[in-house]
Amino acid sequence: MSEQPGASPVIEIDHLTKYYGTRKIVSDISLKIPRGTIYGFLGRNGMGKTTTIRIFLGFEDPTRGTARVFGLDSRSFPPEARARIGYLPEGHHVYGWMTVKECGQFQASYFPAWNQDIFETVLTHFRLTSKMKAGHLSRGQRAGLCLALTLAPEPELLVLDDPALGLDPVARRSLLQSMLYVTRKADRTIFFSSHLLSDVERVADRIAVLDDGVLQADCTVETFRRQIRHFVLKFDNTPPAAPNFPGLLESFRTDRELALTVVNVTPEIENRLEALAPVSIEPVDLTLEDAFISYVGERGEKTFFMNGKEAK
């Protein structure tokens, strides 16, 4: 049975693999981004987020696998399809010698659906005037200008590569507000990579997490947070070393406590924790940021003992 046109994913990545030389950057990623979702693409630096974006936008060829946007193969991406995609690359590059107005005119000349009202609204939001030289703008203002240039063509799909990188909290908040205000239409899809989990938490419906080029998570924000659990086990004496079981992300031992972060907790895991005979087991709620850091951070046990006392 064929799919409804509206139900077909906007971005479809199928077993995508990318090598630079003999180094594997992206490993067998499969991902579908449904229309109308706001998708956060997470991962530490150098994990393959930007490369994935560049591949599905047709700036790099995949080594294996395919990537499709609006059903079109990224290897032969037609130019007219780019009018439907707003792309804000990392770094907020602008032509420094242009004024803000010239930046808009230059961009508008390529996009037939250019909406000058949106452009000016975003500029106003970032307190930009048309005569300002782009090269003289602050980092936040430059990000605002880039966002205005990206949003004004009213794209169906918005791809933002770490849009808040290097911005102060105020500029970040402005950026998010603009993004959400202008893209409030239901059928508009946003795919953005970020390190700032508070931003992701605020706007994203779903997240995908890349670790070492491998897709580790593809779920709603809520599911992600729910699946990562943190337990504090209290002991009368020095706690034992954490047991090794699947799903254990990290453990932290102090003189009387053993803190464990676990993903995909099952009754069997809970039984194993109780088998350690702690005085108490306290589940602790994690913020998305904490959950993410545990999820992609270094695995294994960390200890912190007072007076140099080492656990036996």
Place this chain on the structure above:
Amino acid sequence: MKAMLWKELRENFKWALLAMIGLCLAEIYGLNYYDPLNYNNRGLTLCNPTFLMATSFGCAIVGLLLGFLQILPEQRRDQWAALLHRPVSRDTIFRGKVVAGLGLYLVATVVPFLICVWLAATPGHFLAPFVPSMVLPGVADIGTGMVYYFAALLVALHRSSWFGARTLALFAAVYLSFFVTSASYFSPALAAAVLMALVLFTAAWGAMRSNGPFHVRPWLAKVALLAAVFYGLCGLGQVAHMLLKSNQQEDYTGSQYRITSDGQPVITTVNKDLTSKVTDLAGNIINDERYTGPRSYENFLFLNEVCYLIGDSHGYDPVSLYYQYRQSERHVAEVQINSFIPLPVSWFYLQEKKYFVGISRLNKQPVGIADTAGFKPAQAPEPFANLDGFAETYGTPCLVRNGDTVLAFDFEHEQMFQLPSVDEGKVYGAQLISFRNKDSSGYDQVIALAFAHELRIYDPKGNPLATLSYHHDDTDHYGTIELGVLGNQAGYLVEYEPSAWIGWGERNRMTSYLEEVDARGNVLHSYDLPPLPFEMTPRSWIDYIFDSTRSPALWFGNLAYQKVGGQMGDKNLADKDEAAFHEGWENTKEIATRLILYSLFFAVIALVWSRRMNFSWGRAWAWAGFVLAFNLAGLITFRLVADWPVRVRCPQCSQKRPVEEERCPHCGAGWPAPASRGTEILDKKEEVAAV
């Protein structure tokens, strides 16, 4: 494209302006540079070697800079992505960049050049006349600079794992520069520049369209990239050859005929160790200090060339043999005065218009014309009628052929006279010959005219002195007639030998002779001078390598061209064909064998190599064929251009397999999915359905 054009023009205009000012200053300096002590660095206005150095290097640098500045600053990868992410094709973006870049390049190079042309063409600025053809070297350099512009685009846009491969495009431009600066004619130089520009433009266009791989480029861009890399290697080879040869001592052994002061021909041989021996024509060694000592050159008689090209040219062009299009003598020749005190007026012969122009040294304004009617004030010139060649001598009197007669111009006294009209037909050459006078206190002069079968000698006022017969085969190659005057003007020495302007192989087929003739034309002595054995300098290993690794496709193609051209009636090509397949057959055979063996060897390497890299048989054979046609350069091109697969160890069989292939070519295994860590959170199916 309009917006891209505007952006590129705005962005790079300042650089173009800066380049224009710099080039303008360099060219004006070059135009005015004159070093009286450096004979090799002389040339008039737009053909001044210093000016041409400014145009050739300047245009190349401007082209390179603009090309790089248009691409490299934007190539930080996200900025490049931002540029490309527009609803226009990459072709449109490339077109916008190229149109703007070429426009700026032309502004930066043509404006300074036009200023220099204006300076050179407006009387009062330089002590030299201006003829339009003097702009040709500068135009060729501007065309060559365009090639550097496209080379820079290709270097910047072409993605290659090894940066050196990218820079080969620059060497392709260098290779072209060698050709443009050494070509005899302007049109082949310009045609080569246009062709190379097209090659590099097409290769750069292909690089812009592709994300890197060779196989996805349009076929025309693939051919262009192969050509660019191949010619880049040729350029690199040429530079390497020059550098290697410059450090290598040439072993030279050579013999030549020389004439003793009493008119006897002898053979002098210079050996590798620079010692020389002198023998008579029978081979007996002459131990005469006068001819073997350190100042022996003073005791040999030097003959003057009366006619350097007589007989059948076999397709050689005397103008191109003498002067390149970059030399001012091709366009305007300055008359040399036999005096250390310069005349108030400098005289110049205009090669195309065929008359003299006199320019005042004082105000650099034209003050006189000398044509068939003699000397007259500067006014609308009346060109010589039927002048069939350029001025024969640039001393004074200056001899100019005019139909069957010769006009002699005495610039010191501003007088012109015509040497007696003769019925023998065409004059092949004229020369003013100086020789020691009777009491050795100075020099006397005679004028010698060469006709088809005789030389006529006149005194400097045009009175006949002697007629000397000589013989030559009209169908043979160009010969040279040389004349010497024996002491006391008692007799003359006439030497006929193959022209130095034709190739060695062909020269070696012609016999020379020397005759001593008295003033009445009677031959007193006659000597046959057979071609001396030509002792080839032993070929060095550098030459051997470069000879053996030439492209068989181009080498055999050239042989075929000579064969077909010769059969279609081109004597020059027929001579070359004959030299290759008859007297030079052994050499031809040896080179052909070497080329075939070497290219076969490299082709086998390419075949084995490409199969080891898991190329399909079709691709492997195609590359082997390419290498067979282009020898070592083809093999290197293959290595640099082909999509070289990245290979990693197969997890199944541990053999190396290409990362792009889904299945291992050795064991057929697919790629395993990334190992599960047990920490995955994938609720994709349910959630997507829910959305």
